[in-house]
Amino acid sequence: MLFYGRLAEAIGPELEVVVSPGxxxxxxxETLAAQHPDAAAVLRHKRSLSFVGDRLVRDDYRLVATDTxxxxxxxxxx
Amino acid sequence: xxxxxxxxxxxxxxxxxxxxxxAQAAGDGAVVCFTGLARPGSKAGEAVCRLILEHHPVxxxxxxxxxAVEAAxxxxxxxxxxxxxxxxxxxGEPIVFAGAAALHRxxxxxxxxxxMDRLKTEALFWKREVGxxxxxxxxxxxxDYADRERWD
Numbered sequence: 001m002l003f004y005g006r007l008a009e010a011i012g013p014e015l016e017v018v019v020s021p022g023x024x025x026x027x028x029x030e031t032l033a034a035q036h037p038d039a040a041a042v043l044r045h046k047r048s049l050s051f052v053g054d055r056l057v058r059d060d061y062r063l064v065a066t067d068t069x070x071x072x073x074x075x076x077x078x
Numbered sequence: 079x080x081x082x083x084x085x086x087x088x089x090x091x092x093x094x095x096x097x098x099x100x101a102q103a104a105g106d107g108a109v110v111c112f113t114g115l116a117r118p119g120s121k122a123g124e125a126v127c128r129l130i131l132e133h134h135p136v137x138x139x140x141x142x143x144x145x146a147v148e149a150a151x152x153x154x155x156x157x158x159x160x161x162x163x164x165x166x167x168x169x170g171e172p173i174v175f176a177g178a179a180a181l182h183r184x185x186x187x188x189x190x191x192x193x194m195d196r197l198k199t200e201a202l203f204w205k206r207e208v209g210x211x212x213x214x215x216x217x218x219x220x221x222d223y224a225d226r227e228r229w230d
Contacts, residue, residue, distance in 0.1 A: 004132060004134060004204055005132055005204030005215065006204070006215050008132075051134075051136075051137065054136065056137075070134075072134065072137070072202075073204065074217055075200065075201070075202050075203060075204065075217075076131075076203050076204050076205035076215070076216055076217050076218065077197065077198045077199045077200060077201050077203065077205070077217075077218045077222065078114075078131075078162050078173070078174050078197040078198060078201035078203055078205075
């Protein structure tokens with residue numbers, strides 16, 4: 001998993017986590033939120049995004065073993 | 079129609095960007111450009127010495143390209159030229175250049191306004207102000223979102 005912005009500040013830029021087969025992005029998000037309470041609000045923010053492979057994915061996306069998921073906090077704009 | 083978009087890690091020189099856009103716009107009637115500068119103060123009035131713009135290796139440039147292409151299509155522009163800084167930017171330095179060339183001035187003015195309203199809210203950066211009060215993440219304001227919604 002990769003993190004950016006204030007999520008990288010709270011969790012670190014990179015984290016390797018073993019998740020159950022078939023876990024959704026939402027499942028992983030909630031696991032992370034429980035493990036990192038200081039990042040929970042940003043992880044659950046409606047403008048936060050998740051990126052897998054070469055595309056943004058929804059919360060119901062099911063992860064496969066080779067996926068790297070990137071959690072993007074709300075953007076600042078330019 | 080041509081669209082030139084660049085993510086710039088080094089100093090941005092608006093003069094050079096405008097010159098490049100003008101060279102493209104020989105058959106047009108109007109060129110409007112906007113240069114944004116890194117402000118030396120926060121909204122709370124504290125001194126800011128630098129801005130740090132973190133970016134995504136794929137999505138940031140893609141977000142700039144999408145905004146530029148949509149501006150070109152929406153306003154029937156001949157050329158769009160967008161350059162955005164990333165990384166460590168000292169207060170007072172140019173942070174963004176947005177230029178539009180069109181047959182007529184109204185389209186070029188509107189396009190520059192549109193480009194900036196969208197860049198201010200949708201360009202994929204994570205921005206921190208660094209100054210006397212430490213380091214602080216910043217996000218678009220309600221006014222920024224309201225400006226963006228004018229175009230919906």
